[in-house]
Amino acid sequence: MIDTKQKILDTAERLIGDQGYAATSLRNIIGEAGVNLAAVHYHFGSKEDLLDQVILRKAAAVNAERMALLEGLEAKAGGRALPVEEVLGAFFEPMIRAGSGSPQFVKLMGRMYAEGLIPTIVAKHFQPTFARFVQTLRRSLPHLTEVELLSRLQFMIGAMSHAVCGPRQFATPPGAAPDAQDFVRTMQRLVVFLIGGLLAPPTPEVQ
Amino acid sequence: MIDTKQKILDTAERLIGDQGYAATSLRNIIGEAGVNLAAVHYHFGSKEDLLDQVILRKAAAVNAERMALLEGLEAKAGGRALPVEEVLGAFFEPMIRAGSGSPQFVKLMGRMYAEGLIPTIVAKHFQPTFARFVQTLRRSLPHLTEVELLSRLQFMIGAMSHAVCGPRQFATPPGAAPDAQDFVRTMQRLVVFLIGGLLAPPTPEVQ
DNA sequence: GTCTATACTGAGATAGAC
């Protein structure tokens, strides 16, 4: 069946989003999907490659929208540098939309960050888009050296990761279930925070 | 021998710092330490509890120093609110000192964050200290609502985590090995970034 | 109280029959 692959992908996405990558065994996935264990390795090669495909399937749309928004902004600006707020908006709005439309996706992405899978997996899918944004931000933040800009974007990625699916004990009142509304509010707060951080003066070169 | 426990702790700290928690098996640790597998469970109960003790041993000094610095600042300020820079300084300086003195510790902490072990393990050790800093920051940042302050501190934790041991592909020039000097510079940049973020105006309440 | 030897369960991966 051609559905076998799809069933594995769908079930993996749901279970990994709910339980995390490490906590979700292949046997767990194939049990719920009603397929054989070896089918996973036949179609995807390994557990990690399965995750790779799950991410790719969901990330493609978000990244495409990011690129489209950014290019729209740049076209409208002519040759002028874009304000940081607009660039961050183009980066986060597609994610916010994806998140409020399908919390499953955000939960999954959050798991990726929370489990430290960014360097090996997520970066692979987001890197090209991210590099494009770095290029634009360089002109929006001319007061920063290249190293400092890259450092701050590193901080941004870290902040985003915890915002999306960090430990909620600090962020939500006890007993409150996180909903789409919370997510949007948190993302809005994140963008404000990041703008403040990115626009901060350069770090003094004192030793 | 009483050394068995110490040998396990030392070896675990080194290997987990180098390879990560998930990638370091108990058999790996006991092999290098030259002790028996069951000794780990005798002394620590489980792999997770072993990690717990490794963290506790290293974190205690840093947290004590943080508290001492904060209390010193507050005593000097009388009843006045402390500037954010000073509070962040009291939080990060002990970590920077620990990091430049022993990169092993920082690497280990970074692994914890990177592998998503904060909620279950690290928070347990840092929570009391962190709560104390939240209390102080509340007065330093009166323009923020409670929820927004907590959100921003969440972002701070996330940014710190990636700064300490995130994927370095964005942050360091290719081929350069991260050293203590880099670490200190990165932390200084982080603090500047965080001050900017924390001092940013409140997020507009638009829906 | 400390530690050793060994066995148990569940994980991801693989070979080969169909």
Add this chain to the structure above:
DNA sequence: GTCTATCTCAGTATAGAC
């Protein structure tokens, strides 16, 4: 393409030697 059987290695548990 799919499935059965099996391999290796992980964390864990226990029985018993010193």
